[in-house]
Amino acid sequence: MIVTLHVCITCRASHPVLDGEPVPGARLHDALTAQETPEGVRIVPVECLSACTNGAAIALSAPGRWTYVYGHMTAEDAPQILAGAAAYAGTTDGIVSWRERVTIFRKRSLARIPPIG
Amino acid sequence: MIVTLHVCITCRASHPVLDGEPVPGARLHDALTAQETPEGVRIVPVECLSACTNGAAIALSAPGRWTYVYGHMTAEDAPQILAGAAAYAGTTDGIVSWRERVTIFRKRSLARIPPIG
Numbered sequence: 001m002i003v004t005l006h007v008c009i010t011c012r013a014s015h016p017v018l019d020g021e022p023v024p025g026a027r028l029h030d031a032l033t034a035q036e037t038p039e040g041v042r043i044v045p046v047e048c049l050s051a052c053t054n055g056a057a058i059a060l061s062a063p064g065r066w067t068y069v070y071g072h073m074t075a076e077d078a079p080q081i082l083a084g085a086a087a088y089a090g091t092t093d094g095i096v097s098w099r100e101r102v103t104i105f106r107k108r109s110l111a112r113i114p115p116i117g
Numbered sequence: 118m119i120v121t122l123h124v125c126i127t128c129r130a131s132h133p134v135l136d137g138e139p140v141p142g143a144r145l146h147d148a149l150t151a152q153e154t155p156e157g158v159r160i161v162p163v164e165c166l167s168a169c170t171n172g173a174a175i176a177l178s179a180p181g182r183w184t185y186v187y188g189h190m191t192a193e194d195a196p197q198i199l200a201g202a203a204a205y206a207g208t209t210d211g212i213v214s215w216r217e218r219v220t221i222f223r224k225r226s227l228a229r230i231p232p233i234g
Contacts (some may be wrong), residue, residue: 050185111167
């Protein structure tokens with residue numbers, strides 16, 4: 001099954017927007033798609049995850065799994081985000097053990113939501 | 118279709134825990150279930166929505182709809198939460214127009230996640 005990594009491409013992450021400069025969310029999306037996407041993961045840009053005060057925000061979700069939302073992500077975090085998404089894809093319920101969870105996912109959780117249904 | 122209102126019953130909402138006293142998340146759950154549940158809504162307690170620094174937290178979700186997570190909820194907000202859940206249940210995609218959205222949902226959004234699939 002494919003899991004979805006949503007990336008807010010409108011996140012300003014509390015930075016002023018400079019003319020002609022991509023916002024932090026767009027930069028994060030660019031950094032993620034510039035690398036090889038892990039097997040079982042698809043990256044989907046989204047306009048606003050309504051986590052504006054905690055941006056840049058991303059979310060991991062899939063049918064039947066817990067959804068996770070993380071904040072304060074930057075383009076420099078792209079490798080860890082992809083590793084974390086791969087670990088999420090490798091589960092059946094979305095729950096990655098604490099020991100196997102990447103550091104930024106341990107420290108910058110915004111929320112998790114039980115499987116929807 | 119039934120929508121789910123998840124309520125974190127372990128949320129301490131940054132308050133010290135007093136012996137024998139229910140935590141703020143449990144108090145919120147009690148306040149919500151003490152009132153009539155709106156049609157089309159079910160209230161489901163959950164242990165930890167991983168929004169600990171922004172608790173007490175709740176989430177609204179249903180298959181095919183946007184998921185919404187709200188923070189800084191208190192027992193006093195129960196009537197508005199139930200009104201907001203009813204409005205969410207009345208949509209097909211989970212998106213309640215800004216004008217019809219209850220004030221606490223406008224101001225205390227933690228995140229929203231696109232329909233999962």
